[in-house]
Amino acid sequence: MRLEHRVTVDAPNATVWAVLMDLPVAARCVPGTRDIALDGDGVRGTLDVRVGPVKLALAGTVVVVSRDEAAGTARLRADAADQRIGGAVRAFVDLVVTGDAPTELAIASDVAILGRIGELGQPLIARQADKVLAGFAECLRRTVAAR
């Protein structure tokens, strides 16, 4: 499934770009993450998500697949698995940073749900993923503003 978000940040383009490429900082902006640590070129950590009474602990990694600072584009890949229920989430996230103070960030995510987590129902998961990404966008705006 494909999810799209846009956020406008009243900050210079370069600042926004810098925060995004600082993966530990960016990852901590995703609501529900914990134990974020550098891991090679990427970060590892755990994302706690609640879908009603069901609690998922998605442990995994985020890496930058490609980046083009001049064009303001980057592609991230996130892989995370929940050991308890059995299942995983994989997402390719395309970031496009345009404009300058205000800077606009477009986040397009292609999210795949694998294994038993899917039994929760695609619409439900889409909503949760949507919420997580919206939270991320909001946190990013605050983080950049604070720099």
Next chain:
Amino acid sequence: MRPFDYVEPETLEEALEILAADPDDTVVMAGGTSLVILLKQDLIRPARVLGLRRIAELRAISATDEGLVLGALATHGMLARSPAVRAHAAALASTFAAVATVRIREQATLGGNLAHADPAQDPPVTLLALDGAAVARSRFGERRIPLDTLFTDLFETSLEPGELLLRVELPRLPVAARATYQKFLPATRDDYATVSVAAAVATDARGACTHARIALGGAATVPLRAREAERSLMGRRFDDAAIREAAALAAAATDPIDDLRGSASYKRAMVGVWTERALREVA
């Protein structure tokens, strides 16, 4: 199924103690229709299931001077058959009778339904249109939660850890108020609604609207009140223009989920159609 402990206290106080002792790892079971599925699918793994079935006081349905009180353990079947419920609002009784199938209605309870917060459910919509409030209790006391603040997200409520839902209170309706529940089932009769609309209105002697409540199901991640639509009706007669305007405002208030029961845009349009139908029914 994976093993868990089961406790079945005789009194509310005991139940609250048990819940308070380990709220994170205790799940509350009323009828069990939703909970057992989650357990079977191994989507939840509580250490303990707290069964409420022996706490008879939670089963009561009573009409009072203030209105109607519905115990959390009353089953949908009991509520659908209850003369007190029907006397309060026939639409409420028919809402409970419209839930799923007879087997589910006989087992599933009002409290379980509300606490599970499935956005496709019927009773929350009508209860919302009837200004319902949930009453919850923990060891620290009782709290009244208007239903429009009980549901916070898909399968999420504002109940606190350690809190048990005891009952739902419905105030008396204005004199000569009329209510309806419209459930749009375009596929099979045993399906969840694509959208649903409950409306409760009252008019004065000249036909002007003095009370308007419109609640929507399937229209967002939680049951919604269409407040702008309600406001647009106040003081007006239920003519074509007023009804259509309210229906359009109700549709505009929605944020539906795309799912197997319809696309978001279709659901939004259907909220308009069914709001209009609901209002024509009670006008």
Next chain:
Amino acid sequence: MTGPTILDRPERRLDGDEKTTGAAKYTADLEVPGALQAAFVRSPYPHARIVSVDTARARSLAGVRAVLTGADVRGQRLGRRLQDWPVLCWDRVLFVGDRVAAVAADTREIADDAVRLISVEYEELSPLLDMDEALRPDAPVLHPDGASYRFLEGRGERPAVPHPNHQGHVLETHGDVDAAFARAARTFEHEFATPRIHQAALEPRAAVVWVEGDRVRVVSTNKAPFNLRDQMAATLGLSKDRIVVDNGTIGGDFGGKGLSTDEFVLYHLAKATGRPVRVVTRYADELTTTNPRHASRIRLRTGVDADGRIVAHESHALFDGGAYAAGKPTARLLVEGGVETLEGYRVPAARHEAATVYTNQVPGGHMRAPGQPQNVFASESHLDLIARELGITPLELRRRNVARPGDPTTTGEPWHGPDLAALLDRAALDIDADRPRPGGRGIGFALGVRHVGRGSTTISLRLGRDGTIEARTGVGDQGGGQHTLIQRIVAATLGVDPVTVRVRRLSTEGPQDPGIGGSRVTPVHGGAALAAAQALKEKLGGRSVAEAAKALGTGEEIVVSAKFDATASDHGACAHAIEVAVDVDTGAVRVLAAVVAVDVGQVINPVGLRGQLEGGFVYGLGMALFEDLALEDGRVRAANLGDYKLPTIADVPPLRIVHLSDGHGVGPYGARSAGELVNPGVPAAVANAVQDACGSRVHTLPITAERVWNALPAPTRRPSGPVRS
């Protein structure tokens, strides 16, 4: 031929008592002392390479008795004709749900836990999720070693295919099609699509396998035990006589239970543990990993002359076969009922191209009249659209074109079968087609034609001293009333009370039998029952059954056996007329009434036949209005019966079934098959009625309210409705 009067009386089904008291034993009900429970590790990816499988943690779990991976069964593939489905995958997985490992444990819970402890590392490959992608010249080939797969013996050879991702492909022509199109006054072209839908027998698949001496014992819900035996023998490299397949009572089939996938790995688990191993499929797995009806896309082009008579026709039909062709028993690996579009009409020149395609979706299989519902939905919708363009009524267009005896049909063969025009006229009469209807109401028609099955089986009869007769057959009764059919034909032929005839089903230790399916049982097993009864009659030499029985000594019995080969070609036929009301504000469709005029020849089981026809109608209604095994990214979205909606008792309209029979069926006493006759025509009849009611033409099943609403022509939509975004 008119049957004996016994056949006119309603039957009392042989299985009535056990099924209404709970005594009937289905496979999942069998007590198997010491049985272990199996569970499977399934792929979460639609297409991936298996890098490694780590089973160490699972093996060390208490209560786990065996763990197998693809490496243990490398090279073994299963299937009904083409054996292309790995018993367990060893190098690649080709759909979400493909099996990678299997566990046998003391309890189901332990088996499930063990499954979670098995970690599989995959390398994702890009999936082919639609047919066009799969047929691109540069598309990755899903079965690069396909040429080496085993193709089980039988009539016909494995077809040559133009693209390696074709499972089967055919191009059939009769007449000079291009010349005929050139002469046509007008030509029409339309495209239709149908989704995957599921057989949804309410009994999930189940099986138990154990090894007893040198015998492998199998009890399975498979509806064709001999075929399963042969498939297992081929896959596992065992001789056929070492495998014995038996059934419990079968809780519904609808074609789906012709393919078994678990029994093969259960054998390995049983061998590894020395214990019986059983599995009862979880309903979620039933819906998401077994062989549903193929999704289709069918494009039709038809030329007509100035009078609206068909002069030329061509079809291009693609069926999404999913990851494996294993579910198809036919030699061409097609869903054969989908090839010949415009069945039942006079078609002087036609070209039919049809193909099944490999994709990374759940594998397709057989389901009640395989291929036909897709075909008939397209064909009969197409005819309605042509009629509207020509400005004549759909009924009139059908009357002008319906095949009469001797007319060339769409296959080029002359029509022989029931009087189709009479069926149409009768359906039109009973739905009151000429009555004006208010806005939002409409009627629709469709024709249904279904071949009568062929094949061979053996039935034996034993007359005992007590005057009762036991008929022995290899065919089960999945609900269709097969055993009662055999009972009544024997009783009618011998002139005895049906209660004196019992039917006993034999396992594969008895004589060869083709099993249930392909509209086969009435002509084949009915024919064998008739032949056996006639043989017994002959043996009695003019004595009555009672007299002959009295003359028997203690322990004596009279035994006859008849092998019967049904070869004659014939069709059953029906005409549908359906009335609907459409709520134009919402698009919701309500079927108000339905008429099915049928010709199924002589009736053998009046109660059972009625049930087959009525049940077939509702089966078709589900496909028309509700059912959609929708996939997203290769994963089935509707994974339980709360989301995959089946019609309920509150969803079925008043239905009138009218029998018109020419009495000339090729089956016993003039009977024809009925089980697969009615369902194919229902979706088109509903779609046609919906267009008649409100102008909405739905080209894609199911006919949901949303689709109808989206297709409403502008003037039908209310001018000042609420906001629609």
Next chain:
Amino acid sequence: MTQHRIRFTLNGAAVDLTVPAERLLVDLLRDDLGKTGTKDGCSVGVCGLCTVQVDGAPMSACLLLATQIDGAAIRTVEGLASPLQEAFISEGGFQCGICTSGQLMAADALLRVKPKATDAEIRDWQMGNLCRCTGYYGIERAIFKARDER
């Protein structure tokens, strides 16, 4: 984990046994007590194959913990003696039979509380019992017949 002593009646006979907390009623009936007339189908309370009567009301045995029926009167198809059974046979109320126990237990529950249930009430009541074979017409005829011949 916890074990629970439960006492109930099954088709009129007293049962007294101990079950683990997680035992489902459907498994208790089928596996522990050998009453396999009650079937397990969809496992999510939709199909109705596992319908049993709990104090006269139809419920899904697949959605009930055995502990929940402590003190109740349970009836299954094995304890049924009703004109419905013969009517299902004569009217074509079943084919494969997998849904039949559930259909019968639901219909019997209705006719016990409402012997003169209307056609519409019967349809609404039986809506939770799916049948993939009959198209429901034979089931309707059977229940109507049993009602009318009372």
